[in-house]
Structure formats: structure tokens, C-alpha cells
Amino acid sequence: MPTLLVAILADQLLREHPALTYAAAQADHSDIHVVLIESQARLQLRPYQRHKLVLVLSALRHYAAALRAMGWQVSLRTADSWRAGLSDACAQINPDSIVTMAGAEYNARRAQERWATWFGRPVVVLPNRQFLAADVPAAPGAKRQTxxxxxxxxxxxxxxxxxxxxxxxxxxxxxxxxxxxxxxxxxxxxxxxxxxSDAITQQVIxxxxxxxxxxxxxxxxxxxxxxxxxxxxxxxxxxxxxxxxxxxxxxxxxxxxxxxxxxxxxxxxxxxxxxxxxxxxxxxxxxxxxxxxxxxxxxxxxxxxxxxxxxxxxxxxMPGLRGMNAWNATRPLPAWFWQGQSGMHCLDTVIARVWRTGYSHHIERLMILTNFCTLAGIDPVAVNEWFLAGYIDAYDWVMWPNVSGMGLNADGGLIATKPYISSGAYIKRMSNYCAGCRYDPAVRTGPDACPYTLLYWNFLLTHQPRLQANPRMGPAVLGLRHVDDDQRSAIQTQAVIWLERLSEGTEQ
Ligand SMILES: Cc1cc2nc3c(=O)[nH]c(=O)nc-3n(C[C@H](O)[C@H](O)[C@H](O)COP(=O)(O)OP(=O)(O)OC[C@H]3O[C@@H](n4cnc5c(N)ncnc54)[C@H](O)[C@@H]3O)c2cc1C
Known part of the structure; x- marks a missing residue:
């Protein structure tokens, strides 16, 4: 009977893991070694929200305990990196082959392709079963499905x-x-x-x-x-x-x-x-x-x-999605996304919530956070980094299409058919944020102007021809008919100053 090493990635804590089912059909339980790795490089890759780290580590340790209780031999290893951890496990166990399930993330999958070379033994990579839809890319040139x-x-x-x-x-x-x-x-x-929190979670905390x-x-x-x-x-x-x-x-x-x-x-x-x-x-x-x-x-x-x-x-x-920047947005992410205050009640509340809980719901992610970043022309890579660090549910496969695609339209509309942008009027209609804010969502220019409203009209003016060409944005651009030349120039002048201050990190 062969000796098998089953390598389970930390985001694959499936009840019935295909790699375990596969291994059980090939070898005796006593010849199967399940390896789980706590990679320090991954856990400390960015300044993660601690709730995310506790969640991932505690869930992994509970999963290891549950597999052991089911009779599997489990080695839960702490290592500098996934590669180092698996390399040590191979040296110790000397398996005939490694069995794993394809990662949901691009980098994980590219690494799995190299495991056979890295570890000098055959690797069976089973299809990913965490999703209901196939991950096979459409044939080149195929029409995009909406x-x-x-x-x-x-x-x-x-x-x-x-x-x-x-x-x-x-x-x-x-x-x-x-x-x-x-x-x-x-x-x-x-x-x-x-x-x-039980003893395992307390220890992780x-x-x-x-x-x-x-x-x-x-x-x-x-x-x-x-x-x-x-x-x-x-x-x-x-x-x-x-x-x-x-x-x-x-x-x-x-x-x-x-x-x-x-x-x-x-x-x-x-x-x-x-x-x-x-x-x-x-x-x-x-x-x-x-x-x-x-x-x-x-x-x-x-x-x-x-x-x-x-x-x-x-x-x-992928991998092109990571480099897309259809609106040429290059402004750095304001420092107050990490620490401090923007002065906008909605943004400050949502950002504080992220650092308190690692969560905010979809419309706050879309219409408060990425709406602002689109209007302010913030670099998509910086926005993705922030989301990846802050959210308890953030992973590469879900972050790039949501942040760069749906949120920032940096893909030029390959995922969502229009940029999700709005003035402060939408925020006022759908929330109670504006009641506690020093800015007025109905005002476009002047000291009381809501930055969303100012930047929204500035965005329409700056990108008018391109937005007009999008059937779903046409009606929004029509609103510009009611903005006379003086107002246009006031909006653009104030927006330039506002955005310059934003880039400099100066108090607004
Ligand atoms: C800028 C931005 C960033 C986002 N980042 C993430 C992320 O890091 N991780 C993540 O899982 N989702 C992300 N989303 C999608 C969505 O906002 C979250 O899935 C949802 O807010 C999670 O909270 P919930 O479980 O309470 O969702 P609910 O509102 O209760 O929705 C139910 C479920 O639907 C799924 N879902 C809904 N919309 C999406 C979507 N667009 N993409 C993927 N799943 C979806 C989620 O699994 C969610 O749990 C993001 C959306 C935007 C606009």
C-alpha cells in the first residue's frame, strides 16, 4: 500500500474533503497522513484585522481536532511558509505521493503546480469542490455571460x-x-x-x-x-x-x-x-x-x-485582473483608511466598523467605500490591499472581482456593466448617516458640500463622453444639462483642490 500525504489548504475546511475521500480509496488509514499548515508568512503578509486571523487559525485547529476524532492521522504544523511546512512534512513522512484539492486562489494553484518539482514526488491535484460553478475559463473569444x-x-x-x-x-x-x-x-x-470562545480559541486569541x-x-x-x-x-x-x-x-x-x-x-x-x-x-x-x-x-x-x-x-x-486600471486611478489611499478621520460620517463609521469587527455589509462596501475610491481616483491595488487586510471574509478570488471589478470598475466593465457611483443623495436616501454629518449631501460646492456630491459631479464632468457611451450611465450624465458653466467650473476647481489635499494627506 502506498503512503499518501493529504495536504489541505487553510481555506478548504470541508466536511467531506475530496482529497480525503480520494486517499481513502487508495490506501489504508494508517498510511494516510493529513497535513495542515499554519504559515507565518501568510498570517503576517499584511496588517490583517485580528478577527480574521483568529477565525482562520481557530477554525483550522478545530478542523484538525475534528479529523483526529474521526480517526485520521493529522499533523498540524507551524512553519515559516507553506512551502517550508510541506517540505518538512515530506522529509518526515516520505510519502509516495501528495494528494490535494486545487486552491480557490490563483497563487495557491500556481504553487500547487510546482509542488511535484519542489518536493520531488508525484502530486494529485483534485478539482476544487467548494463552489457550484466550474472555474474553467470560458474559451478565448467566447461571449461573456451576464x-x-x-x-x-x-x-x-x-x-x-x-x-x-x-x-x-x-x-x-x-x-x-x-x-x-x-x-x-x-x-x-x-x-x-x-x-x-473555547480553550482552542482562547489560545489563538x-x-x-x-x-x-x-x-x-x-x-x-x-x-x-x-x-x-x-x-x-x-x-x-x-x-x-x-x-x-x-x-x-x-x-x-x-x-x-x-x-x-x-x-x-x-x-x-x-x-x-x-x-x-x-x-x-x-x-x-x-x-x-x-x-x-x-x-x-x-x-x-x-x-x-x-x-x-x-x-x-x-x-x-486572472492574472490580468490584478493589473487592470481602466480609469487610470493613481491616487494613494488616504491614510485615514488605516487610522484617523476623514470628517465624513458615513466613511468614518464604516471604516471604524471594519477595524472593530472585520465586517460591513455589501452596500456599505460598494456605495460608501469603493464609491468614494472610484470618485477620488484611488489606485485599485491600494484599495484591494486595504480590503484584503480589513475583512474577515477576504480572499484573493473574491476580492479582486468585487473591488477592482464591481467596486472600482477598474476592469472597464468586464464584471459589472456600469460603474457603481453616486452622490451623497443616494447615501442620504438609504441611510441615516447624513443626519450626523457636517456635510450636506444636497450641496455640490462650498464649505458644506458633501465630498461624495462634489466628486460625483466632478467625475461626470471629467468622464462625460465615456460615461455617455454606457447605456446604463446615460441618464446620470443627462443630469449635467442642468449644470451651467459657472457651476461646472466651481465644481471642477473645488474638486481639484479637495483631491490635491487628499493626496497630500492634509486635513480637509
Ligand atoms: C468592494 C467589495 C468588496 C467585497 N469583498 C468581499 C470579500 O472579501 N469576501 C466576500 O465573501 N465577499 C465580498 N464582497 C461581496 C459581499 O459584499 C459580501 O459577500 C457580503 O457583504 C458578506 O456579508 P454577508 O455574509 O452578511 O452577506 P449577505 O448580504 O447576507 O449575502 C449572502 C451571501 O451572498 C454572497 N455574496 C453576495 N454578494 C456577493 C459578491 N458580490 N461576491 C461574493 N459573494 C457574494 C456571500 O457569500 C454572502 O455571505 C465584496 C463586495 C464589494 C462591493
Whole structure:
């Protein structure tokens, strides 16, 4: 019988890992060595939010314990790098071959291709089973599938919210138009549930608290770290939040971190939760009369639509996606993204939330953070770096298509069909941020002008011909008809000064 080394990456904590199933069919349990690595190089690659580090490390250690309890021989190793850790494991175990599952991230997969050379033995790389959509890039020159077409295909393939004849339940594939309500005052919101830390998590918190360059307070960690806890988080979401998820999906509130969102992305992205299980749970809640169709459809669209679409587009566009900069945005990220204050209530609240919790919901990521960065012409690489450091659910495969694609339109529209930009008016309509702000979202120029509003009109003026050519942006550009020459020049003059100060890091 051969000796096999099963190498499981830290974001592949699957209940039924294909590499284990494969190995069990080839060798006796006693000849299979499962290797998990805590790579110090990876953990300290950037100034990560400590909650993310605690989550990843604690989940990994719990996974190792769960595999041991199932009878696997597990070696959980701390190493300077993944390569060093696996090299030591090979020297010690001397396996006939290595079995692994393809990484979700580009760099991980490129490294796996080199393992055979690095470690001098055959490597079996199994297809990635964490996603429902294939990661095979479309043939060169193939017409790009829109997200909506992709999503309908996924609903059909996985028989989600369908009538027996294959048509969508309720007669429509998409209820997005009904899911854009601001939050009425005094809406009761379920409290965010926190999972108590056991001895493993406590130990990880102590270790991560000592990382010199990491950010945030590890001791306030309360995320799920096991499959059972992630299942519980899903159940609680379905019961407590899903019914209102759809209607308030785009709403923002200064004093609420989560509203009716699920906070399931950290678990999905680590393999603790399976996307189809989440989608089916939402459908079951709808069919049992516990959630409206608009909510269940909206949630399912996020999971089997957007999430899978982003993964697929990542693989179609890598590695070029990292270098795309369609708007030639070169301004450095303002220092106050890391520390300090911008003076804008919405931005300061969302940034503080990220360093406190590692989370903000989709519309805050899109319409507060990347909206600002697009309007201010911030370098996409710097924005990606910040998101990768700050968020508990950030991984290369999901960050680049969301930040560079959907958020900054740096891909020139290869992922989303229009730049997601707005003035302060949108923020005022969808949130209560503006009430606590020194700026006025309705004012374009002068000392009270909301920077979003100033920079939005400046962006339209600067890029008018290009925006006009986009059918989805045409109506926004038409608004310029009502801006006379004096106003145009005032907007552009003030924007130049504002942006210069931003680059210099001067107080606004
Ligand atoms: C600028 C920007 C950065 C983002 N960075 C990340 C990231 O680092 N990691 C990440 O998982 N998502 C990212 N997203 C997508 C989305 O914002 C998050 O998945 C979502 O906010 C996670 O919170 P939630 O679990 O409460 O989501 P919910 O609102 O409850 O949505 C349910 C699930 O749908 C999935 N989902 C929805 N939209 C997307 C999307 N566009 N891409 C991928 N999955 C999606 C997530 O798995 C999420 O858990 C980003 C979006 C933007 C605009």
C-alpha cells in the first residue's frame, strides 16, 4: 500500500474533503497522513484585522481536532511558509505521493503546480469542490455571460425556486426592484449572536493579540469556528433575519453593523458552510411560509448568483485582473483608511466598523467605500490591499472581482456593466448617516458640500463622453444639462483642490 500525504489548504475546511475521500480509496488509514499548515508568512503578509486571523487559525485547529476524532492521522504544523511546512512534512513522512484539492486562489494553484518539482514526488491535484460553478475559463473569444443569465442557469441546474415546469416560482427570476427599501425608524433588529470562545480559541486569541502589525482587538472575537457553529449561524439567520433580508438588503444604518444580512461569507469562504445547503435552507423557509419569496430569492441570488459568478469571472480574468486600471486611478489611499478621520460620517463609521469587527455589509462596501475610491481616483491595488487586510471574509478570488471589478470598475466593465457611483443623495436616501454629518449631501460646492456630491459631479464632468457611451450611465450624465458653466467650473476647481489635499494627506 502506498503512503499518501493529504495536504489541505487553510481555506478548504470541508466536511467531506475530496482529497480525503480520494486517499481513502487508495490506501489504508494508517498510511494516510493529513497535513495542515499554519504559515507565518501568510498570517503576517499584511496588517490583517485580528478577527480574521483568529477565525482562520481557530477554525483550522478545530478542523484538525475534528479529523483526529474521526480517526485520521493529522499533523498540524507551524512553519515559516507553506512551502517550508510541506517540505518538512515530506522529509518526515516520505510519502509516495501528495494528494490535494486545487486552491480557490490563483497563487495557491500556481504553487500547487510546482509542488511535484519542489518536493520531488508525484502530486494529485483534485478539482476544487467548494463552489457550484466550474472555474474553467470560458474559451478565448467566447461571449461573456451576464450575471443574470448565469444566475438563471444556476437556478435551473440546481432546481432552486422552480415550478415543476421549470419556470421560476412566482413568475419572475428576480425581485431586486422590491428589495431596495431604506430602514424605517425604530425597526427592531435581532442582536448579533456571538459564539463563546473555547480553550482552542482562547489560545489563538492570545497568540494573535501578540502579532505586532495586526490590527483590531482579538479579545472581542465572537465568530463561529466549527461546522456545528456555522450550521447554527445559518439556522439563526434563516429564522431571525431572512424574512427581512430582501426588503432592507440595500439599507444602511450608522448604529447597526449587520442589519438583516447573514454574515455567512466568512464560513462559506473557509469551507465551513456549503453554498447549496445555504440556498436550499432559504428555499425551505419560503416554502414553509417563514420568509417571503422576495427575501428567499434575494438571498439565493447572492449565493448561487453573485458569489459563484465572481469566482468564475476571477478565473476567467486572472492574472490580468490584478493589473487592470481602466480609469487610470493613481491616487494613494488616504491614510485615514488605516487610522484617523476623514470628517465624513458615513466613511468614518464604516471604516471604524471594519477595524472593530472585520465586517460591513455589501452596500456599505460598494456605495460608501469603493464609491468614494472610484470618485477620488484611488489606485485599485491600494484599495484591494486595504480590503484584503480589513475583512474577515477576504480572499484573493473574491476580492479582486468585487473591488477592482464591481467596486472600482477598474476592469472597464468586464464584471459589472456600469460603474457603481453616486452622490451623497443616494447615501442620504438609504441611510441615516447624513443626519450626523457636517456635510450636506444636497450641496455640490462650498464649505458644506458633501465630498461624495462634489466628486460625483466632478467625475461626470471629467468622464462625460465615456460615461455617455454606457447605456446604463446615460441618464446620470443627462443630469449635467442642468449644470451651467459657472457651476461646472466651481465644481471642477473645488474638486481639484479637495483631491490635491487628499493626496497630500492634509486635513480637509
Ligand atoms: C468592494 C467589495 C468588496 C467585497 N469583498 C468581499 C470579500 O472579501 N469576501 C466576500 O465573501 N465577499 C465580498 N464582497 C461581496 C459581499 O459584499 C459580501 O459577500 C457580503 O457583504 C458578506 O456579508 P454577508 O455574509 O452578511 O452577506 P449577505 O448580504 O447576507 O449575502 C449572502 C451571501 O451572498 C454572497 N455574496 C453576495 N454578494 C456577493 C459578491 N458580490 N461576491 C461574493 N459573494 C457574494 C456571500 O457569500 C454572502 O455571505 C465584496 C463586495 C464589494 C462591493
Amino acid at each position: 450575471m443574470e443569465a448565469f444566475y438563471r442557469g444556476m437556478r435551473t441546474r440546481y432546481q432552486l425556486l422552480l415550478e415543476p415546469d421549470g419556470s421560476p416560482v412566482g413568475g419572475s427570476w428576480n425581485y431586486d426592484a422590491e428589495n431596495r427599501k431604506p430602514l424605517p425608524k425604530n425597526t427592531p433588529i435581532p442582536p448579533v449572536y456571538r459564539y463563546p 492570545t497568540e494573535i493579540a501578540a502579532y505586532p502589525d495586526a490590527r483590531g482587538d482579538a479579545t472581542t472575537f465572537g465568530l463561529a469556528v466549527t461546522h456545528a457553529q456555522a450550521d447554527d449561524a445559518l439556522e439563526r439567520f434563516i429564522r431571525e433575519r431572512l424574512p427581512d433580508f430582501g426588503r432592507y438588503e440595500d439599507a444602511m444604518a450608522a448604529d447597526e453593523d449587520v442589519l438583516f444580512h447573514s454574515v455567512l461569507s466568512p464560513y462559506l469562504n473557509l469551507g465551513l458552510l456549503d453554498p447549496l445547503t445555504c440556498a436550499r435552507a432559504a428555499e425551505a423557509a419560503f416554502r414553509a411560509g417563514l420568509a417571503p419569496l422576495t427575501a428567499a430569492e434575494g438571498f439565493i441570488r447572492q449565493i448561487v448568483g453573485w458569489r459563484e459568478y465572481m469566482y468564475r469571472r476571477y478565473w476567467e480574468l
